[in-house]
Amino acid sequence: MFINFQNHIQKNFSFLQDKKLLVATSGGMDSMVLVHLFQKLQFKFALAHCNFQLREKESDGDENFVKEYAKSNNIICFVTKFDTEKYSQEHKLSTQVAARNLRYNWFNEVLEHENFDYIVTAHHADDVAETFMINLSRGTGLDGLTGIPSQNGTIIRPMLPFSRKEIEDYVSENDLQWREDSSNASDKYLRNKIRHHIVPVFKEINSSFLQSFQNTLEHLNQEQSLVNDAVQMVYEKIVSEENGQLKIDISGLVEYKNYKAYLYQWLYKYGFSAWEDIYSLIVAQSGKQIFSENYILLKDRDYLILFRKENDHFEEIIINSITEKPNFPLKLTLCNLSDISNQLKSVIFVDESKLQFPLTIRKWKEGDYFYPAGMQGKKKVSKYFKDEKFTLFQKHETWILESNNQIVWIIGNRADERFKTENTTQTTIKIAFNEEDI
Amino acid sequence: MFINFQNHIQKNFSFLQDKKLLVATSGGMDSMVLVHLFQKLQFKFALAHCNFQLREKESDGDENFVKEYAKSNNIICFVTKFDTEKYSQEHKLSTQVAARNLRYNWFNEVLEHENFDYIVTAHHADDVAETFMINLSRGTGLDGLTGIPSQNGTIIRPMLPFSRKEIEDYVSENDLQWREDSSNASDKYLRNKIRHHIVPVFKEINSSFLQSFQNTLEHLNQEQSLVNDAVQMVYEKIVSEENGQLKIDISGLVEYKNYKAYLYQWLYKYGFSAWEDIYSLIVAQSGKQIFSENYILLKDRDYLILFRKENDHFEEIIINSITEKPNFPLKLTLCNLSDISNQLKSVIFVDESKLQFPLTIRKWKEGDYFYPAGMQGKKKVSKYFKDEKFTLFQKHETWILESNNQIVWIIGNRADERFKTENTTQTTIKIAFNEEDI
Numbered sequence A, B: 001m002f003i004n005f006q007n008h009i010q011k012n013f014s015f016l017q018d019k020k021l022l023v024a025t026s027g028g029m030d031s032m033v034l035v036h037l038f039q040k041l042q043f044k045f046a047l048a049h050c051n052f053q054l055r056e057k058e059s060d061g062d063e064n065f066v067k068e069y070a071k072s073n074n075i076i077c078f079v080t081k082f083d084t085e086k087y088s089q090e091h092k093l094s095t096q097v098a099a100r101n102l103r104y105n106w107f108n109e110v111l112e113h114e115n116f117d118y119i120v121t122a123h124h125a126d127d128v129a130e131t132f133m134i135n136l137s138r139g140t141g142l143d144g145l146t147g148i149p150s151q152n153g154t155i156i157r158p159m160l161p162f163s164r165k166e167i168e169d170y171v172s173e174n175d176l177q178w179r180e181d182s183s184n185a186s187d188k189y190l191r192n193k194i195r196h197h198i199v200p201v202f203k204e205i206n207s208s209f210l211q212s213f214q215n216t217l218e219h220l221n222q223e224q225s226l227v228n229d230a231v232q233m234v235y236e237k238i239v240s241e242e243n244g245q246l247k248i249d250i251s252g253l254v255e256y257k258n259y260k261a262y263l264y265q266w267l268y269k270y271g272f273s274a275w276e277d278i279y280s281l282i283v284a285q286s287g288k289q290i291f292s293e294n295y296i297l298l299k300d301r302d303y304l305i306l307f308r309k310e311n312d313h314f315e316e317i318i319i320n321s322i323t324e325k326p327n328f329p330l331k332l333t334l335c336n337l338s339d340i341s342n343q344l345k346s347v348i349f350v351d352e353s354k355l356q357f358p359l360t361i362r363k364w365k366e367g368d369y370f371y372p373a374g375m376q377g378k379k380k381v382s383k384y385f386k387d388e389k390f391t392l393f394q395k396h397e398t399w400i401l402e403s404n405n406q407i408v409w410i411i412g413n414r415a416d417e418r419f420k421t422e423n424t425t426q427t428t429i430k431i432a433f434n435e436e437d438i
Helices: A005-012 A029-040 A057-072 A084-090 A095-113 A125-138 A164-173 A185-197 A199-205 A209-238 A259-270 A275-281 A381-387 A392-397 B005-012 B029-040 B057-072 B084-090 B095-113 B125-138 B164-174 B185-197 B199-205 B209-238 B259-270 B275-281 B381-387 B392-397
Strands: A020-024 A044-051 A077-081 A118-120 A239-242 A245-249 A289-291 A295-300 A303-308 A316-319 A330-335 A347-351 A359-363 A399-403 A406-410 A428-433 B020-024 B044-051 B077-081 B118-120 B239-242 B245-249 B289-291 B295-300 B303-308 B316-319 B330-335 B347-351 B359-363 B399-403 B406-410 B428-433
Touching: A005 A029, A020 A029, A020 A095, A029 A044, A029 A164, A044 A057, A044 A095, A057 A077, A084 A095, A095 A118, A125 A185, A125 A199, A125 A209, A125 B199, A125 B209, A185 A199, A185 B199, A199 A209, A199 B125, A199 B185, A209 A239, A209 A259, A209 B125, A209 B209, A209 B259, A259 A275, A259 A295, A259 A303, A259 B209, A275 A289, A275 A295, A347 A406, A381 A406, B005 B029, B020 B029, B020 B095, B029 B044, B029 B164, B044 B057, B044 B095, B057 B077, B084 B095, B095 B118, B125 B185, B125 B199, B125 B209, B185 B199, B199 B209, B209 B239, B209 B259, B259 B275, B259 B295, B259 B303, B275 B289, B275 B295, B347 B406, B381 B406
Parallel strands: A020 A044, A020 A118, A044 A077, B020 B044, B020 B118, B044 B077
Antiparallel strands: A239 A245, A245 A303, A289 A295, A295 A303, A316 A359, A330 A428, A347 A428, A359 A399, A399 A406, B239 B245, B245 B303, B289 B295, B295 B303, B316 B359, B330 B428, B347 B428, B359 B399, B399 B406
């Protein structure tokens, strides 16, 4: 497999040519190749480096290396430091997941603040194969095998077809400097085991293994899309939503020999785990219930009915002033009109004079309506959810920001027309929602 | 993972208790454990051993070992010899595929001749993991990853949950004798590489890897069933069959973002390989065609039309007498009424006096009708295909056996009532079809 890196990027990522790019740069071999390529291609880009402070002096060394490289090459460079261990303990996350959350949250912040179009990462073919094997070693489904997408929203991964070997060759040919990459420190043992002892055997068996593997991934991704279609099509046939409950018609369901597969796909995101119990609800007595942390699945004569436990229905969070930090991942800041750039669903800009404190954050309720930004007239929130094809789960997870009994924002989804900034606006409040922190 | 072998079989395969079983016995460790278990469980079974003659004296040694074991344990034993190399050359197959075809064809013959209910094989969890890795090493899709089913028609594999380690332990505990298994000789290099260098690393990473892997397989099998559903549901919406042609409505198709996935799933069995060309037919000029060995896919204004190349439409094979060996995998033999046992779609028994030679073997044509066995009255063959949900491909691949312009058999599918044996039948002809040999 020989791919000319530059040609590949010019052919498949030509749309990056006139975009403003933020390159995730650990200082490791992969990211330094990416940076070098983007320099040669004369792309408009800046570097973004995270110091996770997991390896003390070495981490600081990486940071300095990236800063120095940026300085001597006249590239803008954003750097941040995280107390990764503290964050992982507070959020009960593995160091690896903590680092990933911190990294992508910050990249998105910089993207938004500095008006970048895309975040670019240096993931390559071996990374994808290793991730596949890691998930396989733990036990997984199709979703765990379908790999890392080359584009996912604002994240672009142009190096996915390249192997580690090709990257190494590029490094020696171009005599690049780099530092040992420590960004995936916590699963280093597992990943290294796979990198050094499994993937090489596959490459020995089949010298173009990584290429065959990409074909496999294409097949699996196609098949994942067909799974999603089936799950949706059958859902539309035999599931109905009423009063915030989800109603599964058992007689319709069991016409599908593989009804367990449908139940699993519809219900796993509600946190259930006792699957055998759920499957046997089909033939259980009316009244039997299965619980997850937040949901109840009830056998009610010819239906399975899913509904949320009542404990958080009346939860409300009050924000008394713009300086108050609410117990909710919402950040209010005053800003200049010139700062307004809005490509993100997670940020709105409102006219300060239209907003009336205290603000309320709450779950939606039947009868709620709002004036969707950019549209004329009002709309029921339930109708909005339906048009946007929200699942029951998404509805339950969606919060409303309210001012003086008027909806300001379906948080993270759609602003209200009534509060938006206008030419006459004197003071703008930026309201940013960080979904990852919920 | 500790499973008591006997308990597992008693719990999950209790239906085997009063069945007549044919145990595929290579003489290797796995099959000797299976045989030993069935002895302890007092199942009704015989052994079936294939001598593939691939390793000369060693193969004969295996054969003798199995025969001796059967003799000293009072078990009936069927043995056959194959010229595997010759068969693989004649049919242009790898030794491994040749051996598999020969093996299963013969097992099925014995099953049918001797009125067995099931063929039982000793495949175990490591076999499944190895096959997964073999397919992964070559590049595959979901079908290549979903593994070996525990039941597939008349084939039963009760040892799938057991690991090789557990089988080895069983062998030492029970002091069993066995011979090195050579049945998968041709992929020995590849399989051994995976057995010795890949699977052990996964087991090192996750000590219950084989168990996690079984969960993975369950997920993948569920997801494969959802893929099949989507493929069928969308087919019914936008594909129609007219005059032996398959018509795909392009405007309906492209409403699916993942329409390439559907095209692939519908068309791969027709032997196409130029997938990018097929996908771009969507926007190609009317009249453009893509060819496979036997089929043509034509862009015709708003449709993609699939039809068979005309070359074999008028092909007919004539059988002049019962002793003639036709150039078609059909075998006619005289037999006693007592030999009649018919659980197989691949065999029919007809009254010799009703059959009129020469017989004709041909493809079906519009207007064909027959009298389906076990039903009253006649039925159009096209209607039969529709009721049985034959795909266009299956229709094209189906042959008709005809006598005096009357259909005797939709070969491999449904016999005709008019030719069946009755109390008055003096001579019976058995007609057997060997699909594998087409």
